[in-house]
Amino acid sequence: MQDLMSLIWLIPVLPFLAFASIGLLLHRWPRLSAAVSIAAIGASFLLSLLVAIEIFGGDPGRVFEMSVRWLEMPGLKVDMGILVDPLTAVMLLVVTTVALLVQVYSLGYMEGDPGWASYFSYQSIFAGSMLGLVVANNFGQLFVFWELVGMCSYLLIGFWFGKPSARDAAIKAFVTNRIGDFGFLLGILFLAVVFGTLDFGQLAALIPAYHNLAVLLPVAILLFFGPVGKSAQFPLHVWLPDAMEGPTPVSALIHAATMVAAGVYLIARAFFIFSQVPQAMLLIALVGGFTALFAASIALVQNDIKRILAYSTLSQLGYMVMAMGVGAMTAGMFHLMTHAFFKSLLFLAAGSVIHTLHGEQDIWKMGGLARKMPITTWTFVIGALALAGIPPLAGFWSKDEILLGAYAGGYTGLYLLGSLVAFMTAFYMFRLIFTAFFGGNKGGEHAHESAPVMTGPLVILAVLSVVAGLVGSPLTGNYFGHYISVPGVAHHPANPVIMSVSSLLALAGIGLAWLIYQKQSVQAEDLRQRWSPLYELLRHKFYIDEFYAWLGKTFVDSGARALEWIDLKLVNGAVNGLAYLTGWSGRTLRYIVNGQVQSYAIWVVFGVALLLATALMTVFTVLV
Amino acid sequence: MIGLNHYLLLGTALFGIGVYGVFAKRNAIAVLMSVELMLNAVNVNFVAINRFLQPDAALGQLFAIFVIVVAAAEVSVGLALIISIYRQRQSVNLNDFNLMKW
Numbered sequence: 001m002q003d004l005m006s007l008i009w010l011i012p013v014l015p016f017l018a019f020a021s022i023g024l025l026l027h028r029w030p031r032l033s034a035a036v037s038i039a040a041i042g043a044s045f046l047l048s049l050l051v052a053i054e055i056f057g058g059d060p061g062r063v064f065e066m067s068v069r070w071l072e073m074p075g076l077k078v079d080m081g082i083l084v085d086p087l088t089a090v091m092l093l094v095v096t097t098v099a100l101l102v103q104v105y106s107l108g109y110m111e112g113d114p115g116w117a118s119y120f121s122y123q124s125i126f127a128g129s130m131l132g133l134v135v136a137n138n139f140g141q142l143f144v145f146w147e148l149v150g151m152c153s154y155l156l157i158g159f160w161f162g163k164p165s166a167r168d169a170a171i172k173a174f175v176t177n178r179i180g181d182f183g184f185l186l187g188i189l190f191l192a193v194v195f196g197t198l199d200f201g202q203l204a205a206l207i208p209a210y211h212n213l214a215v216l217l218p219v220a221i222l223l224f225f226g227p228v229g230k231s232a233q234f235p236l237h238v239w240l241p242d243a244m245e246g247p248t249p250v251s252a253l254i255h256a257a258t259m260v261a262a263g264v265y266l267i268a269r270a271f272f273i274f275s276q277v278p279q280a281m282l283l284i285a286l287v288g289g290f291t292a293l294f295a296a297s298i299a300l301v302q303n304d305i306k307r308i309l310a311y312s313t314l315s316q317l318g319y320m321v322m323a324m325g326v327g328a329m330t331a332g333m334f335h336l337m338t339h340a341f342f343k344s345l346l347f348l349a350a351g352s353v354i355h356t357l358h359g360e361q362d363i364w365k366m367g368g369l370a371r372k373m374p375i376t377t378w379t380f381v382i383g384a385l386a387l388a389g390i391p392p393l394a395g396f397w398s399k400d401e402i403l404l405g406a407y408a409g410g411y412t413g414l415y416l417l418g419s420l421v422a423f424m425t426a427f428y429m430f431r432l433i434f435t436a437f438f439g440g441n442k443g444g445e446h447a448h449e450s451a452p453v454m455t456g457p458l459v460i461l462a463v464l465s466v467v468a469g470l471v472g473s474p475l476t477g478n479y480f481g482h483y484i485s486v487p488g489v490a491h492h493p494a495n496p497v498i499m500s501v502s503s504l505l506a507l508a509g510i511g512l513a514w515l516i517y518q519k520q521s522v523q524a525e526d527l528r529q530r531w532s533p534l535y536e537l538l539r540h541k542f543y544i545d546e547f548y549a550w551l552g553k554t555f556v557d558s559g560a561r562a563l564e565w566i567d568l569k570l571v572n573g574a575v576n577g578l579a580y581l582t583g584w585s586g587r588t589l590r591y592i593v594n595g596q597v598q599s600y601a602i603w604v605v606f607g608v609a610l611l612l613a614t615a616l617m618t619v620f621t622v623l624v
Numbered sequence: 625m626i627g628l629n630h631y632l633l634l635g636t637a638l639f640g641i642g643v644y645g646v647f648a649k650r651n652a653i654a655v656l657m658s659v660e661l662m663l664n665a666v667n668v669n670f671v672a673i674n675r676f677l678q679p680d681a682a683l684g685q686l687f688a689i690f691v692i693v694v695a696a697a698e699v700s701v702g703l704a705l706i707i708s709i710y711r712q713r714q715s716v717n718l719n720d721f722n723l724m725k726w
Contacts, residue, residue, distance in 0.1 A: 595723065598718060
């Protein structure tokens with residue numbers, strides 16, 4: 001145990017080493033770079049697997065921690081350390097699994113790309129940052145890796161920086177995250193000032209005894225800013241759909257294992273803070289629930305295969321955040337895990353389609369792909385079934401846990417909302433499937449199944465999407481919940497009514513999609529015409545981007561103009577005025593310097609006379 | 625009866641003439657002579673004050689001798705400068721010496 005645990009630090013460090021060695025030495029040899037990158041993440045995966053076996057084979061309360069002092073100043077001590085508990089172990093396993101499969105898949109997807117070596121080095125540092133974030137034992141270290149994850153997402157979203165849209169998307173992701181991170185940093189500083197420590201263990205001991213809600217409420221809300229940005233919750237969700245400009249394996253990584261998972265993980269990690277503040281919990285639940293519904297409704301009308309998946313991710317992240325908010329932390333983390341598997345599967349399968357269609361992403365220009373690429377199609381269908389929550393696939397169990405948590409926690413409204421979202425999810429996923437994979441052939445005559453290096457990861461992820469849910473299901477006695485749970489919160493027994501209702505809703509969604517897009521007994525065009533205003537609203541994503549653009553144009557631009565005026569007129573005026581004054585006095589006073597020694601002598605005599613007069617006056621005044 | 629005030633008035637008048645000469649004369653030698661005049665005005669004051677206020681001590685007279693010695697040295701240096709500048713610029717007119725003008 002101790003031997004293994006003393007090697008944990010290698011899990012994040014190996015990908016960092018791969019990044020450094022590719023960046024400094026190996027970038028001229030793309031194949032070697034990829035091999036190093038995959039070897040590093042593979043080794044991390046094996047270590048994570050051993051750690052997970054160790055942790056999940058033992059006592060749930062066991063925690064391994066080691067740290068060294070990083071910085072110390074009056075009132076604050078920050079360590080650099082490693083904390084491994086069941087929560088960390090499951091994240092390590094999920095992140096390394098998905099990152100490894102994504103990198104293997106990238107061998108096929110990025111074939112022949114000129115930036116191959118830098119692509120793999122970015123992939124490595126992305127995975128390394130996320131792993132460093134997961135093992136962090138305090139907020140300071142977590143924030144460092146949090147920012148690194150943001151930077152890596154910038155690099156990878158903008159990987160094809162020749163495309164203006166990719167550049168814009170990268171900047172948008174970075175700036176949007178910056179807004180959330182600012183609040184997050186303020187929250188961390190708040191914690192440091194109030195408690196003098198950023199260590200999770202010490203804070204977890206201090207905070208339950210600290211009853212001052214006037215302090216804890218702002219802290220909790222500021223900390224929640226971080227997940228709102230990183231996990232793309234409303235109103236900072238705008239970056240995630242645009243992040244589709246990156247290569248598709250990157251989307252899979254961002255949407256499943258890294259980046260967006262960081263926000264949900266943070267809520268779970270800092271749950272001991274949030275759970276003390278009921279108002280913050282309510283806010284989290286409402287933001288999550290709203291995001292889930294909001295994003296699912298937009299996904300209903302998107303035409304780009306990756307954007308449908310992106311809005312689906314938003315919606316599922318909303319689910320997870322909502323689960324955290326209603327107090328069902330176990331369910332949220334469980335859904336994070338299962339979602340990581342089936343969402344990366346869906347993205348990689350979509351990438352397989354896009355790859356074979358030479359970049360075509362419009363689902364209406366696909367169709368009939370099932371016969372040409374059976375592995376991609378059927379793995380995609382498995383992923384979609386898991387996402388829709390069809391028993392007994394992974395998504396069913398985790399989604400059910402969340403609905404159960406909402407219902408049992410007394411949030412009936414959020415339960416109903418979650419059920420509605422489940423229906424919408426099934427509908428938009430099968431709208432995509434029936435349009436793109438079945439039905440008539442609309443282009444893509446040369447479509448063919450992708451290489452084994454791409455389909456292999458798909459099959460592995462498909463298997464995981466089927467079985468991963470079992471660890472948290474009642475069938476295994478809720479194994480997952482034994483290890484990852486909030487102390488003192490009892491697990492609610494499974495409710496067959498909720499299970500059957502959500503399954504029926506998912507089936508209904510699939511059925512409706514089948515009626516409209518496969519059997520075409522209802523024409524989609526008619527529906528569009530009848531609900532034209534609603535359709536337009538959804539198609540424009542509730543005009544949120546337009547609203548932000550307007551905000552920027554109105555307030556930021558006018559503010560900038562005012563500042564420009566101040567800079568040009570007041571600041572520049574003062575500086576130029578001073579310079580002019582100096583010049584003017586020089587030009588004027590130079591006439592005194594006429595080169596005539598005698599005139600200088602007159603000035604001297606005048607001066608002496610003046611001083612003498614003053615001195616005499618003083619003496620005179622004193623005498624009188 | 626000629627008293628101290630008469631000598632002091634003579635000294636002031638000599639000094640004023642010397643100052644005027646230093647400011648107004650354009651000939652460098654005349655300026656040098658005016659400086660001598662100012663020094664001699666001081667000498668008159670020294671000797672007169674010595675004579676009328678402290679007749680026992682010869683301090684003022686001694687000081688006047690010092691001033692005469694220093695003045696002789698000063699004149700020799702001053703004339704040397706004027707000769708040197710005349711060789712350079714063929715003039716002893718102060719108006720021509722305006723190299724330090726703006």
